[in-house]
Amino acid sequence: MGSTSHHPTVQRFRPRATVEAIQWPEHTSDSHAYSHRVAEIHRWVNDHGGDTEVVIDSGDAYTVITTPRGRRVRILHGDWIIRGTTGSFFISKPDAFASDYEPVSDGSNG
Structure with missing residues (x-):
């Protein structure tokens, strides 16, 4: 009997769903503008059912977000920060x- 090699057919996929996303800002010399932007992001996440928290650990303050699996x-x-x-x-x-996303111009800002 001859052996025949069966290789699975590998397919390629790209995201087809549109997601909402916002980029966490870099620190700037304008601490008021930075704080305002960060507050807007916290509000957006929390208003849409997400969970963010500011953590202060040994004098270092940072923000965490809770993932769907409960991981901070x-x-x-x-x-x-992507809302799927x-x-x-x-x-x-x-x-x-x-590499995964490109802007969509649909006239809405969510």
């Missing part, structure tokens, strides 16, 4: 976000 993830400057199609929030690093 630290948000770093430049990270993208199910309404869940998750974090994407800037380079991964740029």
Whole structure:
């Protein structure tokens, strides 16, 4: 009997759903503008069912977001906070976000 090799057919996929996202700001010399922007992001996440929290640990203050699996993830400057199609929030690093998503011009700002 001859052996025949069966290889699975590998398919490629790209995201087809539109998501909402906002980028965590870099620190600037204008602390008022930075604080205002951060407060807007907290409000957006929390108003849409997400959960963010400011953590102060040994004098270091940072923000965490709770993922759908209950994991608390630290948000770093430049990270993208994404609200997926199910309404869940998750974090994407800037380079991964740029390779996976492109802006959509549909006239709405959510």
